[in-house]
Amino acid sequence: MLQKGKMVIGRRRFCVCACAANFAPARAHAQAVLASAGLADPALVEDLVAANRILFDQGVVDGFGHVSARHDKDPSRFLLSRSMAPGLVTADGIMEFDLDGNPVDARGRAVYLERFIRGEIFRLHPAVMSVMHSHSPAVIPFGVSRASLKPIYHMSGFLGAGAPVFEIRDAGGPATDMLIRNRELGRALATALGEHPVMLMRGHGSVVVGPSIRESVFRAVDVPGGRHRGERPHGERGPAAWRRHVPERTGSGPGHEDQRRPGEPPWELWRKKAMESR
Numbered sequence: 018m019l020q021k022g023k024m025v026i027g028r029r030r031f032c033v034c035a036c037a038a039n040f041a042p043a044r045a046h047a048q049a050v051l052a053s054a055g056l057a058d059p060a061l062v063e064d065l066v067a068a069n070r071i072l073f074d075q076g077v078v079d080g081f082g083h084v085s086a087r088h089d090k091d092p093s094r095f096l097l098s099r100s101m102a103p104g105l106v107t108a109d110g111i112m113e114f115d116l117d118g119n120p121v122d123a124r125g126r127a128v129y130l131e132r133f134i135r136g137e138i139f140r141l142h143p144a145v146m147s148v149m150h151s152h153s154p155a156v157i158p159f160g161v162s163r164a165s166l167k168p169i170y171h172m173s174g175f176l177g178a179g180a181p182v183f184e185i186r187d188a189g190g191p192a193t194d195m196l197i198r199n200r201e202l203g204r205a206l207a208t209a210l211g212e213h214p215v216m217l218m219r220g221h222g223s224v225v226v227g228p229s230i231r232e233s234v235f236r237a238v239d240v241p242g243g244r245h246r247g248e249r250p251h252g253e254r255g256p257a258a259w260r261r262h263v264p265e266r267t268g269s270g271p272g273h274e275d276q277r278r279p280g281e282p283p284w285e286l287w288r289k290k291a292m293e294s295r
């Protein structure tokens with residue numbers, strides 16, 4: 018409800034502008050006064066910083082793209098860097114958000130426009146602990162091809178159930194700029210994701226989710242395009258190996274853990290390389 022320029026929503030209090038405060042960049046518009054869920058586990062923040070650096074170092078993201086984590090003290094909060102290139106993310110830049118995409122303490126920092134991707138996926142999928150979004154050109158062809166994205170080796174087995182393609186026109190009409198710039202579009206995207214760990218976004222990019230930061234990074238790297246492998250959709254006339262894809266593995270939903278476990282060699286190797294390269 019509105020009271021003399023302030024809007025009270027549950028335990029939260031917002032100063033509002035004439036514009037839609039929930040959907041505006043925090044630096045220029047609403048100054049949310051939200052109680053923090055508390056300091057996040059430093060190990061979680063460290064992993065989130067490393068994840069951003071790794072995704073850049075592994076070629077999954079470039080100047081755009083971002084990875085987030087659900088807050089360990091409150092499942093209705095998530096952690097995401099302030100708006101900056103993922104290869105430059107530091108612990109100081111990690112911010113706390115509620116599931117509506119409101120920053121807890123913006124302090125004038127710019128926030129990612131597409132933070133609604135994370136809030137709505139975390140809201141709709143309780144098992145998801147981390148969300149990665151990229152604009153990697155390598156996955157774009159799969160979003161417009163009649164050939165579906167399939168795994169062709171065991172490390173991509175989590176793709177066995179396929180990857181849906183999000184069509185933003187279904188939710189936003191024919192004249193969007195393709196970006197998930199409000200909660201309604203975020204909700205539509207989270208619904209389309211279903212139980213899949215990966216979803217393509219036509220003409221835009223992809224989202225990858227997992228039960229941990231490390232798992233979402235492992236998956237993101239093993240989706241075609243990671244590590245610059247350069248796969249392309251071939252359809253029925255493509256290589257035979259492409260058609261004989263890895264069969265679906267049971268339990269490959271968004272909260273399912275892959276065979277790899279945190280601390281296994283890839284993470285430490287990738288983290289060391291990514292952190293030392295800056």
Ligand SMILES: [Zn+2]
Pocket residue numbers: 131150151152196197221222
């Ligand atoms: Zn995007």
